Amino acid sequence: MGIDEDMERVTLDHGSGGLAARELVRRLFVARLDNPLLAPLEDSAVLPPIGGRLAFTTDSYVVDPLFFPGGDIGLLAVNGTVNDLAMRGARPLALSLGMILEEGLEMEILARVADSIAAAAERAGVPVVTGDTKVVPRGAADKMFINTSGVGVIADGVEISPRRLQGGDAVILSASMGDHGITVLAARAELGFSGTELKSDTAALHRMTAAVIARFPGAVHALRDPTRGGVATALCELAAAGGLELEIDEIAIPLRPPVRAAGELLGIDPFFLANEGSCIMVVEAADAADVVAELRRHPEGGQAAVIGRVKSGEPGRVVLHTAVGGRRRLRPLTGDPLPRIC
Amino acid sequence: MKPADVYRDPERVRRLAARLAATVHRPLRFMEVCGTHTVNLFRFGLRAMLPPELEVVSGPGCPVCVTAAVDIDTCLAAAAHPEVEFATFGDLVRVPGSCGTLADLRARGARVTVVHSPAAAVALARAEPGRLVVFAGIGFETTAPLTAAAIVQAAALALDNFCVLSFHKRMPPIIDRVLGAGHRLDGLLCPGHVAAIAGRRAFAPLAEVYGLPGVIGGFEPADIMLALVRLAELAGRGAAAVENGYPRAVAENGNPAAQALTDRVFIPADAPWRGFGTVPGSGLVPREEFARFDARRRLDLTPRKMGSTGMEPAAAAVSEPAGCRCGDVVAGRCRPPDCGHFGRRCTSTAPVGPCMVSAEGSCAAWFRYGNDGE
Ligand code: SF4
Numbered sequence: 001m002g003i004d005e006d007m008e009r010v011t012l013d014h015g016s017g018g019l020a021a022r023e024l025v026r027r028l029f030v031a032r033l034d035n036p037l038l039a040p041l042e043d044s045a046v047l048p049p050i051g052g053r054l055a056f057t058t059d060s061y062v063v064d065p066l067f068f069p070g071g072d073i074g075l076l077a078v079n080g081t082v083n084d085l086a087m088r089g090a091r092p093l094a095l096s097l098g099m100i101l102e103e104g105l106e107m108e109i110l111a112r113v114a115d116s117i118a119a120a121a122e123r124a125g126v127p128v129v130t131g132d133t134k135v136v137p138r139g140a141a142d143k144m145f146i147n148t149s150g151v152g153v154i155a156d157g158v159e160i161s162p163r164r165l166q167g168g169d170a171v172i173l174s175a176s177m178g179d180h181g182i183t184v185l186a187a188r189a190e191l192g193f194s195g196t197e198l199k200s201d202t203a204a205l206h207r208m209t210a211a212v213i214a215r216f217p218g219a220v221h222a223l224r225d226p227t228r229g230g231v232a233t234a235l236c237e238l239a240a241a242g243g244l245e246l247e248i249d250e251i252a253i254p255l256r257p258p259v260r261a262a263g264e265l266l267g268i269d270p271f272f273l274a275n276e277g278s279c280i281m282v283v284e285a286a287d288a289a290d291v292v293a294e295l296r297r298h299p300e301g302g303q304a305a306v307i308g309r310v311k312s313g314e315p316g317r318v319v320l321h322t323a324v325g326g327r328r329r330l331r332p333l334t335g336d337p338l339p340r341i342c
Numbered sequence: 343m344k345p346a347d348v349y350r351d352p353e354r355v356r357r358l359a360a361r362l363a364a365t366v367h368r369p370l371r372f373m374e375v376c377g378t379h380t381v382n383l384f385r386f387g388l389r390a391m392l393p394p395e396l397e398v399v400s401g402p403g404c405p406v407c408v409t410a411a412v413d414i415d416t417c418l419a420a421a422a423h424p425e426v427e428f429a430t431f432g433d434l435v436r437v438p439g440s441c442g443t444l445a446d447l448r449a450r451g452a453r454v455t456v457v458h459s460p461a462a463a464v465a466l467a468r469a470e471p472g473r474l475v476v477f478a479g480i481g482f483e484t485t486a487p488l489t490a491a492a493i494v495q496a497a498a499l500a501l502d503n504f505c506v507l508s509f510h511k512r513m514p515p516i517i518d519r520v521l522g523a524g525h526r527l528d529g530l531l532c533p534g535h536v537a538a539i540a541g542r543r544a545f546a547p548l549a550e551v552y553g554l555p556g557v558i559g560g561f562e563p564a565d566i567m568l569a570l571v572r573l574a575e576l577a578g579r580g581a582a583a584v585e586n587g588y589p590r591a592v593a594e595n596g597n598p599a600a601q602a603l604t605d606r607v608f609i610p611a612d613a614p615w616r617g618f619g620t621v622p623g624s625g626l627v628p629r630e631e632f633a634r635f636d637a638r639r640r641l642d643l644t645p646r647k648m649g650s651t652g653m654e655p656a657a658a659a660v661s662e663p664a665g666c667r668c669g670d671v672v673a674g675r676c677r678p679p680d681c682g683h684f685g686r687r688c689t690s691t692a693p694v695g696p697c698m699v700s701a702e703g704s705c706a707a708w709f710r711y712g713n714d715g716e
Contacts, residue, residue, distance in 0.1 A: 251352070267701075269385070324355040324563040326387020328711045334690040 010105040015135025025133055028111060029097070032118035037094065037129035045129035047094055050153045055090035057081060058149040066109065066143060068187040070179075070200030073146055074116035076276060079204045080227065081150040082124050086206035087223040087279065089160035089213055090152030095121065097131035098147035103138045113144065124204040126150070158213060162282075164221035165242030169310040170288035172281040174208070174301045175201055176254040177231050181273030182262045197258035201277035208298040209279065212291055219291070222282040225275070232271035233332040234280055235318045242282075245313030248330065250323040254303040271320075272333045282310060349562030350386075358567035359391040365574040366393045371526055372573055373674050375403035375513065376533030377702025378561050384711035386563040396574065399674040400707075402516050402615065403533060405481045405509075406433045406700035407672050410614040412660045413509050414439030415645040418447055420476050420507055420637055422646065422653035427453040427470060429463040430478040437696045440661045441648040450652045460485075460492035460506075467496070467504035476637045479508040483544075484535040486510040486626055487600040490607035493628065493635045507637035508627050511613060514544055515624035519615075520673065521552045527674075529573040530556040534565070534588040541596025542586045549582040560588040607632055616662075616696065617669030666695035671704050678708040685709060 295301030559569030613625025
């Protein structure tokens with residue numbers, strides 16, 4: 001049985017490993033993701049030797065809805081995994097793509113996501129070199145889940161880890177806070193909310209981080225992308241892993257007015273909203289201003305700002321100096337999680 | 343500067359903090375009775391700006407927190423009926439009754455749906471004519487009109503598969519209870535949301551009966567600080583008066599249309615409170631005219647025990663979570679860190695009591711934002 005994209009919907013056949021499945025993979029994915037490593041469709045892709053330490057990461061994407069202003073599940077799946085590699089200072093080399101599809105999914109939706117994955121991989125310059133597709137009966141999954149894994153190489157001398165945090169280091173946020181999380185939540189019909197100025201910030205950050213690491217060798221101590229759990233959770237993780245205290249100035253944090261307004265309306269603290277196109281950088285204080293200037297030369301870093309500093313103090317504690325001049329603790333997101341935002 | 347920003351202007355807030363520090367000359371203890379005040383005092387970092395001699399304690403202002411365990415048991419009994427779709431605000435799902443939570447019951451197959459408004463529950467009933475949608479009505483004067491409107495709408499639509507399990511509560515009777523029982527308070531930060539509906543005059547007995555000062559406060563940082571300054575000034579002068587510190591939202595008589603809607607649908611009744619026992623006239627139940635929208639009159643709500651597949655017929659004794667001091671917390675008799683479970687067995691990931699479950703609960707606010715001993 002042949003497969004055409006105008007064949008309306010995904011059936012269980014498409015995940016059977018038989019002819020229909022092969023056709024689906026060829027037409028939908030191979031044609032779009034075309035690259036020499038993927039083309040043979042062997043059991044594994046074989047990558048050329050790399051000169052450096054290997055970074056390896058994986059993430060699954062279950063965002064609901066699949067499409068939202070500024071992006072879609074495919075874009076997230078590529079950018080998110082590329083960013084996970086970038087956060088260790090690795091240069092991303094290749095991605096894998098695992099898709100779990102619900103029986104009955106419109107082929108048109110699948111094609112749109114495949115287009116988006118291909119475009120994102122192309123833009124990032126990171127090929128998808130291996131993949132897998134499974135179809136589960138209707139109701140056993142919600143439309144589409146994606147897993148991507150990624151490998152990258154870390155150049156000699158690059159050591160990015162919260163263990164390198166030092167008292168006095170500057171904490172930088174590379175983009176405005178909360179755009180992705182609030183956009184996805186607002187896109188959910190059941191909240192009865194429409195925010196026209198909201199847009200996900202999803203973006204691949206590896207070029208920007210690589211530029212900073214190259215220009216300021218040794219000065220970048222730690223990187224973290226504040227995805228699920230938001231900036232608050234990422235800062236707490238950094239403080240805990242680094243065994244030091246962080247002091248954050250709320251007034252310095254870039255936050256777009258529509259994000260703030262929507263957060264107030266939905267009763268959600270922007271510190272807990274997911275971000276998909278920003279990173280927290282901990283750098284040597286002396287270089288902080290120059291790092292911010294470098295970040296701002298990149299489109300993803302246009303709003304970069306120093307938002308706080310590392311202190312010797314209670315390990316793992318993050319203190320927020322609030323915009324109105326008060327003070328409180330920042331804690332990781334707990335309880336009431338915001339489900340399926342990435 | 344946008345209108346909202348005026349009330350978040352750091353300079354303005356700082357000036358008010360300085361005025362507060364200059365006004366408080368002796369130890370003062372104020373109570374707030376509103377979950378939003380509880381949270382915003384922490385969230386904006388205002389607690390760190392209060393003079394050390396001023397203590398602000400939380401009273402019974404968090405609707406989920408003051409809902410008694412016996413009422414949670416009633417929710418479980420309602421949700422266990424096979425034809426019922428139990429519609430509730432999210433917080434309630436995780437509050438433990440005597441033998442588990444609505445979430446536990448949902449895991450055993452009961453239909454429990456989180457809605458964001460009473461109107462959404464009516465919509466659910468219209469979409470699912472084969473099920474009886476039971477909406478858990480919870481909240482003070484602020485939310486009661488919304489539930490009343492939902493009942494009126496359901497009546498107009500002649501919807502037969504919608505009813506309300508009302509735990510709505512009234513603020514004045516519980517303030518009477520707090521103040522009538524030998525308190526150590528120097529003033530009350532009155533809730534702006536409730537006052538917007540009930541009016542300033544609803545809080546007048548504070549001064550007239552109990553000789554205490556009260557100030558109705560809004561919710562932005564400058565609103566809260568201003569209300570505390572005026573409260574400290576009144577307390578300093580020994581003046582018994584209730585002032586409106588939130589005139590942009592609160593009128594002397596409140597919102598008569600909303601009051602009328604509540605009155606049309608509900609009638610006051612005795613109600614159990616966590617931490618206070620039964621308080622006469624403090625609850626709201628549907629009037630006779632709306633009896634068919636009253637879950638208590640439509641369903642057998644005898645408390646039962648939770649078994650592996652749902653609620654079992656054996657009646658259970660009502661019990662609170664062991665060691666949980668929520669009853670004392672909502673009455674301002676202790677602070678969250680005074681509870682032995684706080685931050686240990688009880689965290690916002692694994693809450694033991696309702697004050698940690700509710701985002702507006704005092705324990706949750708202390709846990710999320712508090713600086714340990716602060
Ligand atoms: S800390 Fe937990 S157990 Fe203790 S009073 Fe608060 S909610 Fe109850």
